[in-house]
Amino acid sequence: MPTRDRPIRTRYAPSPTGPQHIGGIRSALFGWLFARRHGGQFILRIEDTDQKRSVRGSVEQIVASFDWLGLDIDEGPHIGGDYGPYVQSQRLDMYQGWANWLVEQGYAYRCFATPEELAEMRKAGRGYDRRYRDFPADRSAERAARGEAHVIRFKMPLAGTTSGIDSIRGEVAFDNAQLQDAVLLKSDGFPTYHLAHIVDDHAMRISHITRAVEWLPSFPLHLHIWHAFGWEKPQFAHLPVLLNPNGKGKLSKRKQQFADSQGKSVPVLVHEFQSAGYLPEAVVNFLTNIGWNFGDDREVFTREEAISRFDLQDVNPANSAYPIAKLDWLNSQWIQRVDANDLARRLKPVLESVGYAVDEALLRKVAPTLQVRLKSLNDVLRMAGFFFESWSDFAAPSAEIVIQRKMDASSTLDILRGALPLLEALDNFSPEAQQAAMSAFAASRGLRNGAVFGSLRAAVSGQKVSPPTFDTMQILGKAESLRRVKLAMAALENTLS
RNA sequence: GCCCCAUUCGUCUAGCGGCCCAGGACGUGGCCCUCUCAAGGCCAAAACAGGGGUUCGAGUCCCCUAUGGGGCACCA
Numbered sequence: 370m371p372t373r374d375r376p377i378r379t380r381y382a383p384s385p386t387g388p389q390h391i392g393g394i395r396s397a398l399f400g401w402l403f404a405r406r407h408g409g410q411f412i413l414r415i416e417d418t419d420q421k422r423s424v425r426g427s428v429e430q431i432v433a434s435f436d437w438l439g440l441d442i443d444e445g446p447h448i449g450g451d452y453g454p455y456v457q458s459q460r461l462d463m464y465q466g467w468a469n470w471l472v473e474q475g476y477a478y479r480c481f482a483t484p485e486e487l488a489e490m491r492k493a494g495r496g497y498d499r500r501y502r503d504f505p506a507d508r509s510a511e512r513a514a515r516g517e518a519h520v521i522r523f524k525m526p527l528a529g530t531t532s533g534i535d536s537i538r539g540e541v542a543f544d545n546a547q548l549q550d551a552v553l554l555k556s557d558g559f560p561t562y563h564l565a566h567i568v569d570d571h572a573m574r575i576s577h578i579t580r581a582v583e584w585l586p587s588f589p590l591h592l593h594i595w596h597a598f599g600w601e602k603p604q605f606a607h608l609p610v611l612l613n614p615n616g617k618g619k620l621s622k623r624k625q626q627f628a629d630s631q632g633k634s635v636p637v638l639v640h641e642f643q644s645a646g647y648l649p650e651a652v653v654n655f656l657t658n659i660g661w662n663f664g665d666d667r668e669v670f671t672r673e674e675a676i677s678r679f680d681l682q683d684v685n686p687a688n689s690a691y692p693i694a695k696l697d698w699l700n701s702q703w704i705q706r707v708d709a710n711d712l713a714r715r716l717k718p719v720l721e722s723v724g725y726a727v728d729e730a731l732l733r734k735v736a737p738t739l740q741v742r743l744k745s746l747n748d749v750l751r752m753a754g755f756f757f758e759s760w761s762d763f764a765a766p767s768a769e770i771v772i773q774r775k776m777d778a779s780s781t782l783d784i785l786r787g788a789l790p791l792l793e794a795l796d797n798f799s800p801e802a803q804q805a806a807m808s809a810f811a812a813s814r815g816l817r818n819g820a821v822f823g824s825l826r827a828a829v830s831g832q833k834v835s836p837p838t839f840d841t842m843q844i845l846g847k848a849e850s851l852r853r854v855k856l857a858m859a860a861l862e863n864t865l866s
Numbered sequence: 867g868c869c870c871c872a873u874u875c876g877u878c879u880a881g882c883g884g885c886c887c888a889g890g891a892c893g894u895g896g897c898c899c900u901c902u903c904a905a906g907g908c909c910a911a912a913a914c915a916g917g918g919g920u921u922c923g924a925g926u927c928c929c930c931u932a933u934g935g936g937g938c939a940c941c942a
Contacts, residue, residue: 384941496939535871544869548869548938581936582936586937609871612935619935619936658879658891659879660878686871688871688934692879695893701905740905741905743904752904819901819902821901835902837901
């Protein structure tokens with residue numbers, strides 16, 4: 370039985386198949402949270418034993434994704450560690466050694482069945498018929514020595530049941546008669562997952578194997594392999610997976626975007642979250658809320674707060690539809706929560722990405738007006754991009770934008786004509802002072818505030834929707850604001866003549 | 867086909883036999899606030915898959931069915 374007091378070490382062991390998918394992060398996150406909770410280590414190991422599936426550059430993408438999300442890795446191919454190498458293709462001799470050891474000990478055997486024979490057996494409806502399970506050891510060794518292609522298979526018990534403890538769902542039992550003699554070592558000398566992960570998890574002192582539910586069916590196989598080796602077993606936690614937003618099928622790796630019920634496109638790759646303007650804090654918060662909950666109805670919390678409460682036993686065993694709509698809300702919550710200067714820092718690259726030369730001082734003034742208005746960092750473009758356009762190139766907006774509801778060109782012109790000298794007379798151009806003057810003006814003319822404020826908003830921003838009018842004018846400055854009001858007046862005069 | 871796992875509002879979830887005529891959140895609808903857009907506040911509609919047991923008592927335990935997910939590769 371595993372002892373409870375060994376150091377907590379968990380790992381994420383992806384295949385290097387390209388950009389990091391959010392489903393993998395979800396699984397990794399729970400292992401990471403658990404390790405951090407217990408002051409243990411979190412390890413990255415690359416499982417590249419299937420040569421055909423390996424994609425160059427994958428490790429860099431995976432590491433970049435973890436970096437962005439702030440999930441720190443203690444040991445891995447990019448940083449090394451005491452139990453390396455952390456790439457399976459660099460550990461081949463270990464797997465071969467242990468596979469042979471299992472054969473020598475009688476726990477495994479060489480199988481010379483050809484791919485054609487296997488295909489026939491499959492067609493016949495059943496799996497591998499164990500035809501080499503009891504093949505004489507001397508003849509087996511002889512054929513291998515002659516260089517005949519073969520794999521090594523594990524001898525599963527033929528009867529009885531195997532049960533194991535899953536940290537999330539408790540005891541799980543399997544009928545041994547249903548299980549197959551799985552391949553441990555392929556004919557190309559590479560191990561399968563079944564062999565490799567056990568050799569590595571043992572060598573790397575992994576205390577808790579956290580992996581997706583699709584591994585549950587091979588759990589009994591793994592238990593027997595651990596037993597054959599005689600190694601202390603880790604604890605196992607088979608994590609639920611993310612389903613598509615409609616609840617149908619596992620969240621796809623192939624379809625990178627698809628429409629949810631609102632017709633929005635849905636990010637599934639980590640870099641897509643980044644480019645869609647989500648904060649990493651929000652993404653982590655979002656993922657943490659699926660299949661686990663904070664415990665006191667809190668939905669918004671930091672990763673540190675989550676660490677302080679996380680336990681694998683509290684993970685909900687059921688798979689869940691990908692509740693992507695909640696991410697937008699969470700993102701807006703996080704945008705409101707971060708410090709305004711921090712928000713400015715995060716907004717800068719977004720503005721630069723569309724070609725603005727960003728004045729940081731200006732951005733720091735704009736950011737506070739945006740905190741309650743952005744769902745995504747990218748919304749800054751639509752809401753406040755005009756601040757970063759060349760001011761001298763500012764063109765008066767069309768009358769259609771300046772003229773407010775129930776107003777016309779001439780009444781709007783009247784408003785601007787009346788407002789201009791009042792604003793000009795202000796020594797203090799604070800939003801409060803502006804608002805006091807403009808409210809009084811509106812009242813004196815019997816106008817709605819909206820008619821006055823809205824005309825000014827459009828005049829100075831060129832937009833129907835913007836940050837509050839008087840904040841906008843303060844940021845633009847009195848001179849620039851008044852210049853724009855005059856521009857709008859001139860444009861309106863033109864439409865009237 | 868066989869095996870495993872799961873099943874509470876549309877969705878994410880709380881609930882580990884009585885505190886539940888089921889709580890929170892997102893989304894949706896309404897109202898309030900309001901210079902636009904938001905944010906915020908208040909309110910509303912909305913669920914224990916079905917059927918059998920066990921028990922004084924079941925969303926909570928057991929069984930069956932249904933549905934969903936996964937597995938049955940020399941992929942992980």
